[in-house]
Amino acid sequence: MIQVKNLVKRYGDLMALDHLNLNIQDGEIFGLLGPNGSGKTTAINCMLSLLKYDKGEITLFGKPMSPSNYESKEKIGVVLQNVAVFNELTVYENIDYFCGLYVPNIKQRRPLVEEAIEFTGLTDYRKFLPKKLSGGLLRRLNIACGIAHKPQLIFLDEPTVAVDPQSRNSILEGIRELNRQGSTIVYTSHYMEEVEQLCTRIMIMDNGKEIATGTKEELKSMIRTGDKLTVDLYELPSPLLSEIQSITGVLHTDYSDNCLTAWCASGGHQLIDILDLLRKNNIRFGRAFLEPPTLNDVFLEITGKQLRD
Amino acid sequence: MFWNIYWKRILSSLRSKDMIIWTWAFPIMLSTLFYFTLTNLDEESLLKIIPVGIVTDAAFEQDTTFQTIIDTVSEPGEDQLFDLHRVDNAEQGDALLLQGEIDGYIQFKNKTPDFITKNDGLNQTIIKSFLDNYLQTKSSMEKLMTENPSALHQTASMFNREAFTKEISLTENPPTDTVNFFYALLAMVCMYGGFLGLKSVSMLQANLSPLGARRTMSPVKRFRLITCDLLGCITVHFACLLVIVSYIVFVLGISFGSKSGLVILTCLAGSLLGVSFGALVSISAKLKEAAKTAVLIVTTMICCFLSGLMFSGINYLIAQKAPALSWLNPAARIVDAFYCLYYYDTYDRYFLNIGILLLMSLVMFTMTAFFLRRQRYESI
Numbered sequence: 302m303i304q305v306k307n308l309v310k311r312y313g314d315l316m317a318l319d320h321l322n323l324n325i326q327d328g329e330i331f332g333l334l335g336p337n338g339s340g341k342t343t344a345i346n347c348m349l350s351l352l353k354y355d356k357g358e359i360t361l362f363g364k365p366m367s368p369s370n371y372e373s374k375e376k377i378g379v380v381l382q383n384v385a386v387f388n389e390l391t392v393y394e395n396i397d398y399f400c401g402l403y404v405p406n407i408k409q410r411r412p413l414v415e416e417a418i419e420f421t422g423l424t425d426y427r428k429f430l431p432k433k434l435s436g437g438l439l440r441r442l443n444i445a446c447g448i449a450h451k452p453q454l455i456f457l458d459e460p461t462v463a464v465d466p467q468s469r470n471s472i473l474e475g476i477r478e479l480n481r482q483g484s485t486i487v488y489t490s491h492y493m494e495e496v497e498q499l500c501t502r503i504m505i506m507d508n509g510k511e512i513a514t515g516t517k518e519e520l521k522s523m524i525r526t527g528d529k530l531t532v533d534l535y536e537l538p539s540p541l542l543s544e545i546q547s548i549t550g551v552l553h554t555d556y557s558d559n560c561l562t563a564w565c566a567s568g569g570h571q572l573i574d575i576l577d578l579l580r581k582n583n584i585r586f587g588r589a590f591l592e593p594p595t596l597n598d599v600f601l602e603i604t605g606k607q608l609r610d
Numbered sequence: 611m612f613w614n615i616y617w618k619r620i621l622s623s624l625r626s627k628d629m630i631i632w633t634w635a636f637p638i639m640l641s642t643l644f645y646f647t648l649t650n651l652d653e654e655s656l657l658k659i660i661p662v663g664i665v666t667d668a669a670f671e672q673d674t675t676f677q678t679i680i681d682t683v684s685e686p687g688e689d690q691l692f693d694l695h696r697v698d699n700a701e702q703g704d705a706l707l708l709q710g711e712i713d714g715y716i717q718f719k720n721k722t723p724d725f726i727t728k729n730d731g732l733n734q735t736i737i738k739s740f741l742d743n744y745l746q747t748k749s750s751m752e753k754l755m756t757e758n759p760s761a762l763h764q765t766a767s768m769f770n771r772e773a774f775t776k777e778i779s780l781t782e783n784p785p786t787d788t789v790n791f792f793y794a795l796l797a798m799v800c801m802y803g804g805f806l807g808l809k810s811v812s813m814l815q816a817n818l819s820p821l822g823a824r825r826t827m828s829p830v831k832r833f834r835l836i837t838c839d840l841l842g843c844i845t846v847h848f849a850c851l852l853v854i855v856s857y858i859v860f861v862l863g864i865s866f867g868s869k870s871g872l873v874i875l876t877c878l879a880g881s882l883l884g885v886s887f888g889a890l891v892s893i894s895a896k897l898k899e900a901a902k903t904a905v906l907i908v909t910t911m912i913c914c915f916l917s918g919l920m921f922s923g924i925n926y927l928i929a930q931k932a933p934a935l936s937w938l939n940p941a942a943r944i945v946d947a948f949y950c951l952y953y954y955d956t957y958d959r960y961f962l963n964i965g966i967l968l969l970m971s972l973v974m975f976t977m978t979a980f981f982l983r984r985q986r987y988e989s990i
Binding site for chain 1: 611614615618621622623625626816819820821823824825826827828829830831987
């Protein structure tokens with residue numbers, strides 16, 4: 302559905318996109334994950350032909366994307382990072398306006414608008430002006446304006462920024478439902494949990510470059526880091542920490558705030574070994590649990606920095 | 611499609627507080643202010659009755675001709691020139707003069723009326739001219755009686771100021787400075803349509819607003835979007851102009867002449883011009899929206915200043931000294947179009963103005979549509 306080859310975009314000396322390659326299949330929820338400034342929004346704006354780019358090819362629905370490719374534009378829905386609605390029009394009028402740009406016939410449009418209002422949970426707010434809506438409701442209106450015409454391809458650029466957890470869950474569930482109804486989704490976020498929950502395939506970006514692409518399982522299997530062991534301890538002498546560090550398969554350790562954290566190699570079974578060692582040294586411990594590696598671990602291992610930085 | 615974009619543009623414009631303040635409330639407030647400030651100007655320019663004293667001593671009583679004439683010009687009525695204050699002597703005249711009740715007084719000296727005053731001014735000049743005129747005529751009569759007594763019967767007509775010419779007005783309505791200020795005010799309101807045009811085009815540019823990005827991504831051609839949008843703006847702005855003209859005519863009682871249809875046509879042309887101008891400013895200047903608004907305000911105020919909004923007559927001065935600037939100033943063309951309708955009974959100059967306004971609007975709209983077409987941005 303979307304093919305991007307060797308996309309290069311520069312802002313002066315800054316390389317915003319560095320030979321980016323992308324291939325998104327029909328029916329996917331494709332996530333672009335990366336810290337702020339990694340090039341996610343720039344990539345989307347180039348794909349939508351809003352931004353000029355220096356080099357590369359972008360194909361949507363099998364045709365080169367350009368500002369005058371109205372045939373492709375008809376099949377696209379856009380939910381931008383910043384809320385893009387008319388402040389002087391009500392919720393219903395806004396959705397009707399944007400849907401009307403794709404569906405001129407008012408009789409065909411009316412049920413679509415109603416469906417979008419219901420889908421985004423705005424039924425009680427249809428006569429409200431945007432300024433009367435909370436941040437979460439405003440985001441939902443932003444989404445409703447982008448999806449009311451039932452597009453085949455939807456670009457969602459950080460749609461959950463500054464949204465309360467309840468609205469966020471509602472938005473994420475809505476996106477899954479859109480995908481179930483047949484839309485292909487391109488989703489950008491710097492919230493790794495969201496991307497991990499939602500996306501069928503993920504590209505991790507940093508400094509305009511592709512770091513890694515794959516399903517979340519594929520991404521996690523690319524790194525040495527396996528489970529992360531956390532044990533609550535009242536005290537841990539330094540020699541013992543060194544001893545834990547020397548256990549085979551323990552990659553590195555940390556003890557702070559009465560909490561021991563040990564990053565273990567993937568496929569290892571170090572939990573028993575570490576707990577045995579603590580017992581042998583008469584160290585009393587509280588909770589102990591294992592966590593599978595996250596996308597942040599993937600990002601950390603590949604780039605040497607936290608995704609949240 | 612057209613109706614959706616057009617109608618929503620009208621709705622959003624009508625609900626915009628900025629738009630209501632700058633294109634409706636502000637001009638109505640300013641026109642009311644003009645009304646209270648300027649309507650006395652015309653009345654003050656009319657000749658007022660001049661208070662003058664006359665010393666009714668023996669010399670005055672002997673000159674029956676002068677008595678008849680001064681009584682005639684002091685009779686109450688439309689042609690009354692003097693408000694005559696009769697005093698017995700010069701002391702009483704001086705006292706009235708000091709009190710400011712009269713502009714001067716007339717006293718006979720050596721059988722000749724003389725004018726005594728303490729100040730110089732228009733009224734004093736008129737009284738002096740009146741006396742000079744009287745003395746000149748009297749002298750002519752005396753000479754005629756001496757040299758040709760048989761022509762005595764003709765002397766009576768010498769004091770008659772019979773007009774042998776008929777006064778006709780060159781203009782359809784009487785000249786007045788007041789209406790020019792209201793024309794310039796309307797020109798300003800027309801140019802304020804630029805705010806609507808600017809806002810509308812900003813909301814079509816992805817680098818200026820998220821709304822612009824979303825609309826740019828729609829499958830509607832930019833030309834169609836901009837046309838529907840600007841037509842919506844023109845509709846709202848034109849309605850606003852009609853309300854303001856109605857307020858000026860029916861509430862403030864300022865006349866725009868009898869050609870109502872052409873006044874409406876001028877408003878429409880002005881609205882087209884204003885909205886197109888704002889659209890062109892928005893598309894051509896590579897600035898943020900606030901900076902573009904500043905450019906628009908400055909340009910509008912310069913155009914309005916040169917068309918006589920702040921100083922009456924500056925438009926005529928510009929037309930004489932820099933005619934090209936006058937012809938290219940859209941505000942001056944709007945003022946001139948209203949002026950032609952009020953004063954002239956021919957339409958050549960009026961339609962020339964309207965033609966220029968329409969041509970300017972077309973050029974600006976075409977340039978806007980051309981620049982906007984397939985626009986992509988270096989950054990958003």
